[in-house]
Amino acid sequence: MKKYEEIYHPSVLLKESIEGLKIDKAKLGLDCTLGGAGHTVAFLKANPHLKMIALDQDEDVIEIAKKRLEKENLLDRVSIYYANFKDFDLVLKEEKVDKVDFIFFDLGVSHFQLRSDRGFSFWEDMPLDMRMDKNLKKNASDIVNTYKEKDLIKIFKEYGEEKYAPLIAKEIIRYRGKKKIESTLELSKIIEKVYLSKYLKKKNISEKDLEKYKDKYKKIFGKHPSTRVFQALRIEVNKEFDSLKEALNKVSNHLSPGGRLGIITFHSLEDKIVKNTLKGIKDLKLIDIYYPSKEEIEKNIASRSAKLRIYEKI
Numbered sequence: 001m002k003k004y005e006e007i008y009h010p011s012v013l014l015k016e017s018i019e020g021l022k023i024d025k026a027k028l029g030l031d032c033t034l035g036g037a038g039h040t041v042a043f044l045k046a047n048p049h050l051k052m053i054a055l056d057q058d059e060d061v062i063e064i065a066k067k068r069l070e071k072e073n074l075l076d077r078v079s080i081y082y083a084n085f086k087d088f089d090l091v092l093k094e095e096k097v098d099k100v101d102f103i104f105f106d107l108g109v110s111h112f113q114l115r116s117d118r119g120f121s122f123w124e125d126m127p128l129d130m131r132m133d134k135n136l137k138k139n140a141s142d143i144v145n146t147y148k149e150k151d152l153i154k155i156f157k158e159y160g161e162e163k164y165a166p167l168i169a170k171e172i173i174r175y176r177g178k179k180k181i182e183s184t185l186e187l188s189k190i191i192e193k194v195y196l197s198k199y200l201k202k203k204n205i206s207e208k209d210l211e212k213y214k215d216k217y218k219k220i221f222g223k224h225p226s227t228r229v230f231q232a233l234r235i236e237v238n239k240e241f242d243s244l245k246e247a248l249n250k251v252s253n254h255l256s257p258g259g260r261l262g263i264i265t266f267h268s269l270e271d272k273i274v275k276n277t278l279k280g281i282k283d284l285k286l287i288d289i290y291y292p293s294k295e296e297i298e299k300n301i302a303s304r305s306a307k308l309r310i311y312e313k314i
């Protein structure tokens with residue numbers, strides 16, 4: 001398991017964010033997802049007159065960001081807060097600021113979180129946690145061990161678009177009747193079993209041969225079978241969609257006229273929430289949508305699903 005300091009997070013759509021947010025014209029910006037400070041550093045370097053307010057709900061990640069900013073001699077141009085972005089207006093109030101020239105979101109988890117021992121990944125065995133903010137009360141293990149079957153089905157469907165949601169929920173209930181589900185691999189094995197049984201049945205292969213098909217998931221299913229359920233649990237644990245909607249509804253009140261909003265999403269559900277929430281806000285106009293270049297995808301495969309929406313306050 002790696003410590004945060006040993007992990008590198010490649011920031012996505014950097015050049016495009018600088019252009020879309022008109023960083024060269026901005027005096028004060030707000031980064032709602034500081035992470036490893038990749039975007040904040042790039043913004044500050046692109047415009048020597050720019051000052052930033054930045055927040056993140058992960059206290060560990062904030063320490064990494066501070067070190068990076070200090071190393072780059074940029075720390076004195078950023079005010080950093082440990083906060084959920086749904087409360088970004090309170091952070092601005094604390095700073096005695098009403099409006100900023102741009103607001104930026106780079107949604108989802110950072111590589112620091114994915115590659116750490118916080119339970120976001122099904123590639124290594126670790127406690128099934130998934131809280132970005134360690135002060136949250138409920139973690140992923142609490143959810144899989146206490147939610148009713150119908151609620152598990154609902155979150156796997158709604159937040160993961162998981163086609164086998166009912167079968168996986170049923171298998172979870174059966175398993176937890178005997179033993180509490182505590183680790184990432186424990187849950188992942190339950191999901192793999194459902195996928196493989198379905199596959200073997202379809203291909204008319206005996207369950208006895210199940211072992212032979214393990215570790216061939218990518219070839220068989222295109223994605224690891226646990227991808228969607230893990231995404232759904234992460235969204236539920238961190239109440240990601242509620243926070244996003246709450247934050248987006250406040251953006252327009254805190255952008256200067258002509259100010260810009262930039263949001264990077266990583267999957268269609270997230271993008272749909274952004275699109276639909278902002279559709280109802282009359283004084284925010286969609287200006288552009290950027291996608292990663294072929295070169296960026298070659299260098300960082302995780303960027304392939306990224307999409308940057310730019311809006312302007314009119």
Ligand SMILES: C[S@@+](CC[C@H](N)C(=O)[O-])C[C@H]1O[C@@H](n2cnc3c(N)ncnc32)[C@H](O)[C@@H]1O
Pocket residue numbers: 009010011012032033034035036037038039040055056057058061083084085086106107108109110132243244
């Ligand atoms: C993809 S990373 C950001 C990476 C950053 N832009 C960089 O280039 O280094 C997303 C960050 O947003 C944070 N985050 C996610 N949801 C949040 C929320 N509701 N409030 C505050 N921070 C949040 C996560 O903790 C994570 O550090």
